[in-house]
Amino acid sequence: MDEQNRNLILATALSFLVILVWFLLFPPPEQPTGPDGQPLTAERVSPDTTPSADPALPPGVSTADSAEPTTDVAPVPEATRVTIDSPRLVGSINTAGGRLDDLSLPGYRETLDPESPLVRLLQPVGSENPYYALHGWIAVEGATPEQVPVDDTIWTIEDGETLSPGSPVTLRWDNGAGLVFHKSISVDDDYMFTVTQTVDNTSGEPVSLRPYGQVRRHGEPDTVNFFILHEGVVRMSDGELEEIKYDDVSALSPEESRIDVNENGWLGFTDKYWMTTLIPEPGSEFRSVARTINGIFLTESVYPTVTVAPGDSVSAESQLFAGAKEWETIREYEATGIQGFIDSIDWGWFFFLTKPIFALLHWLNGAIGNMGWSIIVLTLVIKAVLFPLAYKSYASMARMKELQPEMEKLKEQAGDDRQKLQQGMMELYKKNKVNPASGCLPILLQIPIFFSLYKVIFVTLELRHAPWIGWIKDLSAPDPSSILNLFGLLPFAAPEPGSLVAIISLGVLPILLGISMWLQQKLNPAPPDPTQRMIFAWMPWVFMFMLGSFASGLVLYWIANNTITFTQQYLIMRFHGYKPDILGNIKGGPKAEAKK
The missing domain is CATH 2.70.98.90 (Beta-galactosidase; Chain A, domain 5)
Structure with missing residues (x-):
């Protein structure tokens, strides 16, 4: 299994573990x-x-x-x-x-x-x-x-x-x-x-x-x-x-x-x-x-x-x-004259980011008049600001994929000799002027910003009892719809929030969250190992159940972020010659296109 797939699986597994610990510790x-x-x-x-x-x-x-x-x-x-x-x-x-x-x-x-x-x-x-x-x-x-x-x-x-x-x-x-x-x-x-x-x-x-x-x-x-x-x-x-x-x-x-x-x-x-x-x-x-x-x-x-x-x-x-x-x-x-009184609001560790993001969300809410659409626009604005970093990251991934066949040959030649494999990979990178860390650094720089955005949406008072569209009357509460009553079509109420039945019943937003995560996952190659591939395939649906009981405003933010990320990555990969196959694995690439 190549290093990119291994890191992706590790990051996903760690995210799953973090959320599981939340439920156990709190x-x-x-x-x-x-x-x-x-x-x-x-x-x-x-x-x-x-x-x-x-x-x-x-x-x-x-x-x-x-x-x-x-x-x-x-x-x-x-x-x-x-x-x-x-x-x-x-x-x-x-x-x-x-x-x-x-x-x-x-x-x-x-x-x-x-x-x-x-x-x-x-x-x-x-x-x-x-x-x-x-x-x-x-x-x-x-x-x-x-x-x-x-x-x-x-x-x-x-x-x-x-x-x-x-x-x-x-x-x-x-x-x-x-x-x-x-x-x-x-x-x-x-x-x-x-x-x-x-x-x-x-x-x-x-x-x-x-x-x-x-x-x-x-x-x-x-x-x-x-x-x-x-x-x-x-x-x-x-x-x-x-x-x-x-x-x-x-x-x-x-x-x-x-x-x-x-x-x-x-x-x-x-x-x-x-x-x-x-x-x-x-x-x-x-x-x-x-x-x-x-x-x-x-x-x-x-x-x-x-x-x-x-x-x-x-x-x-x-x-x-x-x-x-x-x-x-x-x-x-x-x-x-009350010095530092604005800090009575919990800005968190990344206060230098959460404060301006908080101010922007408030301005958008005042201009748009709807907190749900303001969250979507805020996510879009931040993704647009970070687009140069995202482009560099996805472009680096595309260049790494070009070298994938040669890396597979190096693995076959090196066998169990990891030192020989590492030396060969470094020579390959140097020869093709590829920096394997250049794709990771932009992602690391984006983490504090996305965490700050999450923090802002979680603590903002304006989210409390704020409606979005249709059935979403309170963005600070979980999605009240339920698959058990066909999202309101059947004449009985959805389960009470917080109950086990409510967690497994799912509403519209949690389902959309799972689909958005699944689509984003499909832009990455499937792991070659069958067991890992099965675990990886289940991840979006596990997160759908675990995160679906969170406040609707937060779930809406995750859906918007996943959708925008998917769109960016899809377009960037197409620009670099890859044709993402959503129902299968990623196919094509510059070399594949050249052979055709």
């Missing part, structure tokens, strides 16, 4: 539970105030700020709620703790059904998946922990009844010992809250406090659990991005969980499509903390100690992003 996640295996309960968690391992502490931070985190299993009381009503966010603020714990996104629903519930981002303690944000103060000197607001502190509404753009809400709490706390919350037209905390000191003594912000998530949430997508903690610290999966947060040492940020940073939790992020005021220093305690995941921004003189007041302002990871929206926030 099964559907189980419902989160606590350390004892029981459902998680509500707990009160104080912010991290332990000193940094770095002796160079931020100004105002001392070893006095070393109180261990405390927990209180008593549930947080329900109190009066302040309504949130904005174009992109609806919900309420709980005056118990002054926390943002009820938030839904009017622009997004759970399913395609227009009557289905809105996507709910934040949920209060007592719900199935508590997930919320709160802001407060840490007592350092001149005040006790009981004299600052805590999780179950009942705030009064001082100003405003409904939080909406241009109409902030202010909460107030008097500790009865000379300190009066105010919390003013505003929201813009998209997904950004601004929280301004103020403390008035009406006592006769100075008081030292530390403001903080915190996002809590009770238990590990359901995730896509796919290795190319990051879900968990994401944070930026003075230009350095860090991504921590949920499984790794609890394993962080105190030194790893805390980062002292000097000027710019942010941190929070990211899902595939949604995100909740604490954003300190740009240019300010703070301590960035990611940790777990008693089954609760926490991200915290803890600010330097401030001293409030008698009769004086001090304010601390920060922001909170809670919403959808829309590329244009996040880019606009970055333009306002």
Whole structure:
């Protein structure tokens, strides 16, 4: 068997193995539970105030700020709620703790059904998946922990009844010992809250406090659990991005969980499509903390100690992003001074490629108005850009095929002497001015680009619930058609996605994927070994079943890529004198044509 066929079979087998490993290593996640295996309960968690391992502490931070985190299993009381009503966010603020714990996104629903519930981002303690944000103060000197607001502190509404753009809400709490706390919350037209905390000191003594912000998530949430997508903690610290999966947060040492940020940073939790992020005021220093305690995941921004003189007041302002990871929206926030905020989108290793590809797909979707056709056009554009590399690769393959008869003679002459065979092949290449590596290098250069395109289609929010044509109503979901009901002709529904029956039933797109892979395979000569030839022949149909359950947008991309690749290779081979026989092997070639 010649080297080209052997490499092709090896690459195909490795691809099959990779996808098989995906299914084995990334099964559907189980419902989160606590350390004892029981459902998680509500707990009160104080912010991290332990000193940094770095002796160079931020100004105002001392070893006095070393109180261990405390927990209180008593549930947080329900109190009066302040309504949130904005174009992109609806919900309420709980005056118990002054926390943002009820938030839904009017622009997004759970399913395609227009009557289905809105996507709910934040949920209060007592719900199935508590997930919320709160802001407060840490007592350092001149005040006790009981004299600052805590999780179950009942705030009064001082100003405003409904939080909406241009109409902030202010909460107030008097500790009865000379300190009066105010919390003013505003929201813009998209997904950004601004929280301004103020403390008035009406006592006769100075008081030292530390403001903080915190996002809590009770238990590990359901995730896509796919290795190319990051879900968990994401944070930026003075230009350095860090991504921590949920499984790794609890394993962080105190030194790893805390980062002292000097000027710019942010941190929070990211899902595939949604995100909740604490954003300190740009240019300010703070301590960035990611940790777990008693089954609760926490991200915290803890600010330097401030001293409030008698009769004086001090304010601390920060922001909170809670919403959808829309590329244009996040880019606009970055333009306002949130450094590196666009990197909250998971661009992957090849970010220098995925970013421009992502921008091009968004532009195409805006121009065409249909994400399915945009994916096809994007694939066509990239294949056109890479055509010079593809041409060089296929042209090199054609020249190698010219030497195939002479290489077969060398194999017969060399027998089992591999060294003699290699020397003969090198002389043959040199004589005919053929570089065997020239066909491989263009293919290797294309791999990062195609992987980046795959990544973009996988993570883009615009793919969610986006229709294409006919029966494809959601490009982020598997093809809903099924061969079992003759693609909708018979009066019963297709199997539920994710079931074994659904995998083997196949829809229209998976079948087209198998055919496109089969056509592309037919442009390559069949292996001489019968066993290898049989394995090779089954590969497209195995991939058809394994990849068919992926999102329709991804399957559409593979079909488009395979079809364009087949067309390019077919035309290039015809240009070089070969006549591909789709129902058989490749025939002809320059020398064959000359003999005729």
